[in-house]
Amino acid sequence: MTRIEVEKRDIKAxxxxxxxxxxxxxxxxxxxPESVTNWESDKDKCSLQVSMVPKIHMNIVExxxxxxxxxxxxxxxxxxxxxxxxxxxxxxxxxxxVFEADINAFMKMMIEKPMGQFFGYLTKQVQKKFEAGS
Numbered sequence: 647m648t649r650i651e652v653e654k655r656d657i658k659a660x661x662x663x664x665x666x667x668x669x670x671x672x673x674x675x676x677x678x679p680e681s682v683t684n685w686e687s688d689k690d691k692c693s694l695q696v697s698m699v700p701k702i703h704m705n706i707v708e709x710x711x712x713x714x715x716x717x718x719x720x721x722x723x724x725x726x727x728x729x730x731x732x733x734x735x736x737x738x739x740x741x742x743x744v745f746e747a748d749i750n751a752f753m754k755m756m757i758e759k760p761m762g763q764f765f766g767y768l769t770k771q772v773q774k775k776f777e778a779g780s
Contacts, residue, residue: 647746648754652766654730654742659776661712661731661739668729668741668772669709677771679764696764723749727765741769 657664667673671692675685684695691705702721709715717727725747732740743765749757 648749648758650745650758650762650765652743652745652762652769654732654740655769655773656734657739657741657773657776658737659739660737661733664731664739664741664772664776665709665712665715667775668731669706669715671704671706674768677768677775679767723747723753741772743769 670689671687672689674692675687678685678694681696682694684693684701686693689706691703693701693703695701700722702719704717704719704727707716707718712733713731715729715731717729719725719727725745728744728746730742730744734740745761745765
């Protein structure tokens with residue numbers, strides 16, 4: 647099992663605000679890097695393409711109010727993505743993402759760094775969004 651855990655980031659917003667934002671895939675498009683194309687989404691699912699990689703599909707399969715969003719993904723391989731939100735105080739929280747996939751060693755060498763960077767970028771974008779007071 648390949649597990650990529652990105653650095654958690656402190657967010658200047660309540661757990662409710664961050665949970666509501668991250669629990670809706672329609673909000674993710676504004677966080678995506680320019681390399682993402684063919685974005686389609688609704689509240690519960692999305693699909694996207696990055697460079698020459700086949701289309702990736704993701705579905706939110708579970709929402710545990712205010713602390714966890716579980717996502718199942720498919721594309722070149724199946725994966726699980728867990729978004730965690732931890733309350734620091736009433737106006738601040740911490741969020742992180744954990745990616746898990748059952749992939750072979752060769753594929754792991756190819757995707758580990760780019761996937762870590764991608765999910766790290768997403769958590770940084772969440773941090774920026776709430777620092778900007780949007």
